[in-house]
Amino acid sequence: MAQPTISTQDIGILDGAWMLRRYLKEAGFPEVELVDTPGYPGVWASIDVGAPKTIASYGFYDSRPVGDRPWTYRPFSAALVAHPEHGRVIIGRGASSPKGPLVSWINALEAMIKTGSLPVNVMLLFEGEEIKGSPHYPAMFEAYRERLATADAAFTGGMTQAGSGAVSVNLGFRGFLVLELRVSGARWGRGPNQKPLHSSLKNVVDSPPSRLANVLASLTDAQGAPRLEGIDDPILPPSAEDLSLIDDLLGRFGEGGVAGAVGLGSIPALGDLTGRELLMSYLYSPSVNINGLYSGYTGPGTEVFTVPEVATARMDLRLPPGLTCEHTLKCLREHLDDHGFEDVEIEVLADHDWSRTPVDSEIVRAVVDSYRARDLDPTIWPYKGGGGPWSLYRSELGMPLMNGAGLGGGGLRDAGDEYLIVDGNEKVAGIVESQKSQIDIVERFANM
Amino acid sequence: MAQPTISTQDIGILDGAWMLRRYLKEAGFPEVELVDTPGYPGVWASIDVGAPKTIASYGFYDSRPVGDRPWTYRPFSAALVAHPEHGRVIIGRGASSPKGPLVSWINALEAMIKTGSLPVNVMLLFEGEEIKGSPHYPAMFEAYRERLATADAAFTGGMTQAGSGAVSVNLGFRGFLVLELRVSGARWGRGPNQKPLHSSLKNVVDSPPSRLANVLASLTDAQGAPRLEGIDDPILPPSAEDLSLIDDLLGRFGEGGVAGAVGLGSIPALGDLTGRELLMSYLYSPSVNINGLYSGYTGPGTEVFTVPEVATARMDLRLPPGLTCEHTLKCLREHLDDHGFEDVEIEVLADHDWSRTPVDSEIVRAVVDSYRARDLDPTIWPYKGGGGPWSLYRSELGMPLMNGAGLGGGGLRDAGDEYLIVDGNEKVAGIVESQKSQIDIVERFANM
Numbered sequence: 001m002a003q004p005t006i007s008t009q010d011i012g013i014l015d016g017a018w019m020l021r022r023y024l025k026e027a028g029f030p031e032v033e034l035v036d037t038p039g040y041p042g043v044w045a046s047i048d049v050g051a052p053k054t055i056a057s058y059g060f061y062d063s064r065p066v067g068d069r070p071w072t073y074r075p076f077s078a079a080l081v082a083h084p085e086h087g088r089v090i091i092g093r094g095a096s097s098p099k100g101p102l103v104s105w106i107n108a109l110e111a112m113i114k115t116g117s118l119p120v121n122v123m124l125l126f127e128g129e130e131i132k133g134s135p136h137y138p139a140m141f142e143a144y145r146e147r148l149a150t151a152d153a154a155f156t157g158g159m160t161q162a163g164s165g166a167v168s169v170n171l172g173f174r175g176f177l178v179l180e181l182r183v184s185g186a187r188w189g190r191g192p193n194q195k196p197l198h199s200s201l202k203n204v205v206d207s208p209p210s211r212l213a214n215v216l217a218s219l220t221d222a223q224g225a226p227r228l229e230g231i232d233d234p235i236l237p238p239s240a241e242d243l244s245l246i247d248d249l250l251g252r253f254g255e256g257g258v259a260g261a262v263g264l265g266s267i268p269a270l271g272d273l274t275g276r277e278l279l280m281s282y283l284y285s286p287s288v289n290i291n292g293l294y295s296g297y298t299g300p301g302t303e304v305f306t307v308p309e310v311a312t313a314r315m316d317l318r319l320p321p322g323l324t325c326e327h328t329l330k331c332l333r334e335h336l337d338d339h340g341f342e343d344v345e346i347e348v349l350a351d352h353d354w355s356r357t358p359v360d361s362e363i364v365r366a367v368v369d370s371y372r373a374r375d376l377d378p379t380i381w382p383y384k385g386g387g388g389p390w391s392l393y394r395s396e397l398g399m400p401l402m403n404g405a406g407l408g409g410g411g412l413r414d415a416g417d418e419y420l421i422v423d424g425n426e427k428v429a430g431i432v433e434s435q436k437s438q439i440d441i442v443e444r445f446a447n448m
Numbered sequence: 449m450a451q452p453t454i455s456t457q458d459i460g461i462l463d464g465a466w467m468l469r470r471y472l473k474e475a476g477f478p479e480v481e482l483v484d485t486p487g488y489p490g491v492w493a494s495i496d497v498g499a500p501k502t503i504a505s506y507g508f509y510d511s512r513p514v515g516d517r518p519w520t521y522r523p524f525s526a527a528l529v530a531h532p533e534h535g536r537v538i539i540g541r542g543a544s545s546p547k548g549p550l551v552s553w554i555n556a557l558e559a560m561i562k563t564g565s566l567p568v569n570v571m572l573l574f575e576g577e578e579i580k581g582s583p584h585y586p587a588m589f590e591a592y593r594e595r596l597a598t599a600d601a602a603f604t605g606g607m608t609q610a611g612s613g614a615v616s617v618n619l620g621f622r623g624f625l626v627l628e629l630r631v632s633g634a635r636w637g638r639g640p641n642q643k644p645l646h647s648s649l650k651n652v653v654d655s656p657p658s659r660l661a662n663v664l665a666s667l668t669d670a671q672g673a674p675r676l677e678g679i680d681d682p683i684l685p686p687s688a689e690d691l692s693l694i695d696d697l698l699g700r701f702g703e704g705g706v707a708g709a710v711g712l713g714s715i716p717a718l719g720d721l722t723g724r725e726l727l728m729s730y731l732y733s734p735s736v737n738i739n740g741l742y743s744g745y746t747g748p749g750t751e752v753f754t755v756p757e758v759a760t761a762r763m764d765l766r767l768p769p770g771l772t773c774e775h776t777l778k779c780l781r782e783h784l785d786d787h788g789f790e791d792v793e794i795e796v797l798a799d800h801d802w803s804r805t806p807v808d809s810e811i812v813r814a815v816v817d818s819y820r821a822r823d824l825d826p827t828i829w830p831y832k833g834g835g836g837p838w839s840l841y842r843s844e845l846g847m848p849l850m851n852g853a854g855l856g857g858g859g860l861r862d863a864g865d866e867y868l869i870v871d872g873n874e875k876v877a878g879i880v881e882s883q884k885s886q887i888d889i890v891e892r893f894a895n896m
Contacts (some may be wrong), residue, residue: 008747133753174648178753190671190716195862197715199764200622200834202735204710204717204726207672209738209761214670216661222788223638224655224755262652267645268638269652278652287650290657291744291753297762298742299456305581305626305739305764305834307672313657314745316647316753340670386648386753414643 001078001092001099001420007062007129013040016061017128023103024124027110035143037136040128044144047113047122053446054121055363056151058390058403059102060130063094064414071416085163086428089410089419096410098130100420101158104408104431108157108438119446123148130388133178133316133350137389141396153363153445154393154401157438159408159420165427167371168379169364169405171245172356175319176387177328178349181215183208185309188343196296196306205307209295211341212311218339219288219332223270226288229338230331235284236322241359242382246283250276252379258282261379283383286328287318314349318387325351355391356383361400366445370437374407405441408434449526449540449547449868455510455577461488464509465576471551472572475558483591485584488576492592495561495570501894502569503811504599506838506851507550508578511542512862519864533611534876537858537867544858546578548868549606552856552879556605556886567894571596578836581626581764581798585837589844601811601893602841602849605886607856607868613875615819616827617812617853619693620804623767624835625776626797629663631656633757636791644744644754653755657743659789660759666787667736667780671718674736677786678779683732684770689807690830694731698724700827706730709827731831734776735766762797766835773799803839804831809848814893818885822855853889856882 005016017034024032024045035042043061048054066075073079075093083089092099112118125144127137141148161167185191191206220226238246253261255275262282269278292314296306319328329346336344357364359380371378390403407429410420424430429437453464465482472480472493483490491509496502514523521527523541531537540547560566573592575585589596609615633639639654668674686694701709703723710730717726740762744754767776777794784792805812807828819826842849855877858868872878877885 185715193715198711198834199735199737199739200766201711201730202672202737202764203733203766204721204730205672205712205715206718207668207738209741210664210668210672210736211670212741213661213664213668213738216658217665220655220658220661222659222662224650224653224658263646263649264653267633267641267653270654273652282649282652285651287647288658289647289650289753289755290655290661290759291647291756292746293657293660293741293743293756293759294746295738295741297740298746305737307737308739308741311738311741316650318648318651386646 001090001095002076004076005062005094005128006065007040007132009065013062013128017041017043020061020126023106027106028113035140037140039136042128042137042140043124043126045124046147047118049118049121051120051446054123054151055153055155055442055445056148056393056399057122057124057156058154058393059105059124059126059156060098060128061102061126062128062131063098064131066093067415069416073417080422083419086421087425088422090422091417091419093418095418095420096413100410101404104159104406104434105157105438108435111435112439112442119443123151127389134352134389135350138392141389141392148393149397151399153361153399154390154403155363155405155445156403157406157441158404159406159410159434160404161407161409161428163409163411163428165376166379167376167407168381168384169367170381170384171359171364172321172383173354173385173387173391174383175323175325175354176350176352177317177319177325178351179315180347180349181212181313181315182345182347183212183215183311184345187345192307192309194309196308199305199307202307207307209308209311212295212313215336215341215344216290216313219335225270226286228288228331228335230334231286231323231328234322234324234327235286235320238284245359245380245382246279248380249279284320286320286323289316290314291316319354321354321356321383324353352387352389352391353395354387355394355401357394357400357402362448363400363402363445366441366448367402367405370441370444374437406434407437449538449543450524452524453510453542453576454513455488455580457513461510461576465489465491468509468574471554475554476561483588485588487584490576490585490588491572491574493572494595495566497566497569499566499568499894502571502599503601503603503890503893504596504841504847505570505572505604506602506841507553507572507574507604508546508576509550509574510576510579511546512579514541515863517864521865528870531867534869535873536870538870539865539867541866543866543868544861548858549852552607552854552882553605553886556883559883560887560890567891571599575837582800582837583798586840589837589840596841597845599847601809601847602838602851603811603893604852605854605889606852607854607858607882608852609855609857609876611857611859611876613824614827615824615855616829616832617815618829618832619807619812620769620831621802621833621835621839622831623771623773623802624798624800625765625767625773626799627763628795628797629660629761629763630793630795631660631663631759632793635793640755640757642757644756647753647755650755655755657756657759660743660761663784663789663792664738664761666783673718674734676736676779676783678782679734679771679776682770682772682775683734683768686732693807693828693830694727696828697727732768734768734771737764738762739764767802769802769804769831772801800835800837800839801843802835803842803849805842805848805850810896811848811850811893814889814896815850815853818889818892822885854882855885
């Protein structure tokens with residue numbers, strides 16, 4: 001945690017990759033190697049103990065940036081301090097995600113390797129660009145595809161308890177399409193071309209940012225709900241298993257508890273949906289999100305006044321079951337062309353299709369059984385969380401996928417003073433119990 | 449030119465103000481003082497030689513930022529080098545605007561003061577925040593209003609020749625309204641509130657940037673032409689004097705030369721206007737410009753994926769004769785309210801009303817006569833250039849206004865290697881000739 005690994009700011013990633021390579025060698029993996037990419041390297045490790053079953057494991061070692069919210073301790077101090085609620089914690093950017101959980105998983109594997117008790121063969125393929133949207137994971141996955149395809153399940157141990165001690169199991173991930181929409185005068189053939197024009201000419205010149213506003217306004221209404229023709233067509237209706245899980249969730253949360261459960265808290269839902277309607281929308285509706293919007297001068301105060309020559313929207317679209325990135329891109333391109341925006345560029349930055357693992361898969365049962373054996377009743381979601389490249393193990397190779405399971409945890413992953421719980425308390429497991437729970441899951445899976 | 453004065457980046461402004469104060473004292477002004485503002489100080493200077501006529505003079509001492517385009521010489525080296533076309537030049541950010549022209553004007557005044565030949569009384573009120581949109585000039589102007597009101601004309605000497613040697617006279621300035629439009633979840637009562645939400649919630653939460661896109665799309669069409677109801681109502685039709693000047697301009701440029709003359713070059717005009725139509729649109733139509741647009745993450749690459757809680761558009765509106773900032777703001781507020789955008793905030797950052805000086809004013813005639821005496825035939829524009837606080841001298845105090853006149857010049861004010869021509873050549877006057885031409889204008893005005 002003292003080693004920064006911030007991929008989006010080019011800080012410390014190669015040191016982090018090298019450190020991770022050493023950890024894996026020291027843990028006893030006979031095969032460990034850095035994986036070259038056009039960006040930052042991945043790390044591959046493998047151990048074959050001649051077991052009947054094999055697990056493949058996704059992971060990442062880059063953290064979010066330090067951010068601009070206040071820290072009491074330096075973000076890379078790895079300070080061991082007393083937390084008012086959770087006992088001793090380690091403070092640091094990445095403590096709760098990904099570094100605490102990742103190293104906990106490596107430690108659990110090391111314990112099994114060193115004691116000769118590892119009951120499965122293991123392949124790890126970790127990346128250093130998750131926070132960037134995993135632009136190169138698909139290529140790394142492709143490079144190891146034949147070997148990964150021999151695994152029986154994809155599983156990554158971790159520390160997944162909420163501060164309340166609650167655990168959940170996510171069977172599915174929505175698709176995730178990251179792209180930039182760009183209006184440029186050069187491509188449009190109108191408005192400022194290679195450089196901005198003085199804004200005193202605005203009344204006689206076309207405007208890229210005004211055009212972008214009109215493009216974006218055509219994609220969603222003023223609330224942000226998508227109006228992209230055809231996007232809903234391939235969306236799958238909830239399966240019988242989904243409907244049963246949804247009934248379980250509603251029974252657990254109550255109609256009024258859905259907003260809190262999905263993470264909205266007290267913020268009113270789009271369309272003021274509540275209860276089952278809100279849950280169904282959360283699980284089965286697509287989103288068209290603007291996560292970054294920029295054109296012209298974006299610094300403090302006012303500045304030189306220009307008509308900018310380029311305007312850009314960074315977007316991410318979350319795609320429910322059945323809706324592929326390919327179909328979505330086709331709808332988007334057709335929408336733009338149909339609305340006279342043929343010149344607007346789409347640059348795909350990342351694309352990960354949806355995946356769903358059946359609830360009765362061995363790896364899912366191993367996780368659920370392990371939690372229940374420790375008197376924890378997991379919330380089982382048919383789909384939840386962000387989609388990502390881990391879905392490849394299910395969507396491309398067809399193996400059941402549990403991306404992150406195990407006790408223990410931390411908090412404040414977006415804010416200052418991010419922490420990892422060390423000793424644990426009556427609600428949340430500490431580091432040692434976390435590793436034991438991960439080993440328990442692996443052993444249950446091996447013995448099924 | 450070795451002293452940076454970049455108001456938008458808080459670099460060197462106080463040093464620049466102090467240096468300017470010293471220059472003015474050394475030039476012989478008996479009254480020189482810094483003028484306190486909530487931002488950077490202005491500089492006031494005054495000399496009363498008991499002349500029948502008095503001129504008041506606007507000026508500014510802050511420059512644009514260094515920018516990201518390449519420089520051959522360091523931007524504050526003030527290097528004296530040979531230019532392939534213009535002979536010796538001084539290189540530096542601010543060389544062509546404002547530092548060369550400003551110091552040339554002060555030198556011209558110093559020459560008249562020191563030789564006892566100053567034929568008018570002079571008041572100078574300079575600011576250090578022009579590049580920021582002059583947020584505090586109106587308050588400074590108000591503080592000196594009674595004294596400024598005693599002037600007969602507002603005049604600022606300078607270096608205004610184009611690289612071809614051509615000179616122009618601008619009789620009018622459009623109004624200039626700078627504002628921010630802001631959509632915030634907190635004020636809207638929907639969407640992310642104090643901080644962003646993870647974008648995996650986007651399909652069940654309202655989106656400030658999508659709302660902003662819809663707001664902006666309601667203000668202009670996809671080309672950028674305004675559709676703000678009522679904004680055109682108070683716009684004045686061209687006067688007989690304007691129509692005569694427009695005929696002169698068209699005769700000078702030819703129908704095909706208007707695009708080049710207004711500064712569009714080869715860029716197609718909004719609506720593909722040409723000739724007289726283009727010129728009339730340039731002079732008499734309002735603009736609604738987005739000069740800065742930002743929301744969420746605007747740095748390089750992709751980043752944490754969120755639904756941003758705030759989205760902002762920086763806008764500047766150029767207002768033709770008759771259209772006040774007050775009326776424009778009223779139209780904008782009504783438009784937003786009528787379209788269901790009551791919560792969208794408007795923050796006014798700067799507002800300067802239009803002004804127009806008659807072509808037969810003494811100060812205009814002094815400038816035109818001086819140019820013609822040197823065999824230069826000035827292009828006379830009824831309105832041109834950016835509006836700004838100099839218009840106050842005309843719109844508030846009713847005096848004729850010539851903001852910048854005199855031979856000499858430089859170039860590349862937006863780019864690297866900005867320069868000021870030192871010795872001059874067959875096309876453009878050098879520094880000495882520049883100062884002589886400014887003195888000639890002042891003397892012609894005094895003798896009318």
